Amino acid sequence: MILKIETGSDNPILRKKSVRISKFDKKLKKFAKQMIATMLAKDGVGLAAPQVGVNERLVILNFQLGGKKSKPIPLVNPEIIDASVKAIIEEEGCLSLPGIFGKVKRWKTVTIRFEDETGSPRALELEGLNARAIQHEIDHLGGVLFIDKLEGEIREGK
Ligand SMILES: [Zn+2]
Numbered sequence: 001m002i003l004k005i006e007t008g009s010d011n012p013i014l015r016k017k018s019v020r021i022s023k024f025d026k027k028l029k030k031f032a033k034q035m036i037a038t039m040l041a042k043d044g045v046g047l048a049a050p051q052v053g054v055n056e057r058l059v060i061l062n063f064q065l066g067g068k069k070s071k072p073i074p075l076v077n078p079e080i081i082d083a084s085v086k087a088i089i090e091e092e093g094c095l096s097l098p099g100i101f102g103k104v105k106r107w108k109t110v111t112i113r114f115e116d117e118t119g120s121p122r123a124l125e126l127e128g129l130n131a132r133a134i135q136h137e138i139d140h141l142g143g144v145l146f147i148d149k150l151e152g153e154i155r156e157g158k
Contacts, residue, residue, distance in 0.1 A: 003038045003052040007096050009147055014096055018048075018055040018141040021076050024119035028058075032074035032117055035060045039072060044095050046133040048140030051096050059137040064129050078114040078138055081123070083107035091155070092136060092146045101157055102150045106135045 006013050021028065031054070039047040039060050049058040059075045086108040093101045109127040112134055116122055126134055136146060147154065 001034050001037065002041050003034055005038070005042065005095050006051055006053050007098060009097060009145055011096070013050055013053055013055065014140070014145065015143045016050065016055050017143050018050055018057045021056050021058060021115075024076070024115070024117060028076070029117050032058065032060065035074070036072045042095050045129060046137040047095065048137045050140050050143075057141050059134070059141070061130065061134055061137065074117055075112070075114040075134075076116065076119075078112050078134065078141075080107075080110050080135070080138060081113045082111035084109040088132075089151050090132065092132070094136070094146055096140075097145065097147065099156055099158070100147070101155045102147060103152050104136075104146050104149050105151055106132045110134060112138075 035047050035052060038052060039062060045062050047060045049056045057077045059078050060072050061075060063071045063073060084107050087105045088108050089103050089105045091101050092104045109125060110131050111123060111125045113123050
């Protein structure tokens with residue numbers, strides 16, 4: 001099932017802070033599957049639960065593994081616990097803000113802590129597009145959109 005994407009920079013669902021997930025049940029697994037299907041259908045590199053109307057701390061990241069096929073995984077309650085000193089400015093877009101792009105400064109590498117679908121704690125160090133994408137998605141959980149952090153002008157496009 002493909003879920004409906006919430007759009008708009010003043011959409012209250014996209015602007016609300018999401019709550020931590022504490023129940024690791026079948027419902028969560030099913031929702032994560034639906035989010036993965038939705039992200040793949042929309043050709044996204046990541047998707048946060050508020051983008052499909054649910055204010056809970058769940059993110060799907062479409063991992064780009066060094067030229068290999070991408071692998072979408074669900075990250076529950078993700079947090080950045082460490083970041084590089086170096087930041088990079090690059091253009092970003094968002095499925096919830098169709099047709100606009102802009103440059104945003106992000107940490108080059110980040111270490112994140114999260115739980116998998118069964119509630120087991122995990123940690124990962126991310127770089128490149130993966131690092132950029134997870135920072136963008138974690139922002140969604142705090143009601144923050146990339147347009148709040150622009151370095152320069154918005155570009156309209158496809
Ligand atoms: Zn987004």
